């Protein structure tokens with residue numbers, strides 16, 4: 391189990407996170423759901439060690455972590471295959487990189503895109519490549535910050551299914567920050583609902599045990615809207 395306990399963070403007088411504690415069970419997807427500006431990115435940056443916390447404990451996040459950001463981080467002058475090689479070369483031998491790329495591109499049926507440049511593929515396809523790269527990177531934890539935010543509804547659905555397929559092939563503990571209820575319902579084994587200003591954990595829903603998605607949606611909406 392990865393954990394954070396009693397995390398507090400302020401930027402000068404602005405208290406952003408107050409006493410945040412979350413358990414992240416291994417190999418599950420945990421969606422952190424909160425409104426825009428509530429401190430989700432701050433929380434992720436604390437997990438990644440990019441931002442310092444004021445107090446609290448972070449347990450288990452010292453290892454390598456794969457990250458997918460809102461916007462794609464592909465290098466424009468490298469083709470798709472070279473973009474992936476560039477990240478993997480820190481961690482793997484050349485031959486291993488070649489074989490893992492071949493294997494995965496075939497598994498997810500993207501062979502024809504290997505030699506395309508980022509500018510010649512759609513935004514949805516670029517984010518697909520970012521997600522694939524994050525799964526290929528040898529890590530136990532994958533963190534995604536609103537990965538489907540700028541996509542249209544169809545691309546979003548395609549990408550959500552792509553993510554789910556990859557999760558079956560390659561097990562990781564996934565932490566997804568989002569303000570989108572549909573994403574949280576579609577992806578989370580566990581949904582952590584945040585309040586805002588200062589951000590606290592309002593409710594944790596073990597969504598894996600709730601098979602009826604309408605019931606799950608009502609539970610979430612009650613927290614987000616009615617009990618504001």
Ligand SMILES: Nc1ncnc2c1ncn2[C@@H]1O[C@H](COP(=O)(O)OP(=O)(O)OP(=O)(O)O)[C@@H](O)[C@H]1O
Nearest residue numbers: 401404406424425426427428429430431432433569
């Ligand atoms: N480096 C910083 N210095 C001062 N204030 C900051 C800093 N970073 C974020 N904030 C403030 O902290 C609050 C939370 O910001 P944060 O980016 O973590 O929220 P968020 O939930 O990720 O927002 P969004 O969904 O819009 O990305 C905001 O009010 C923001 O203006």
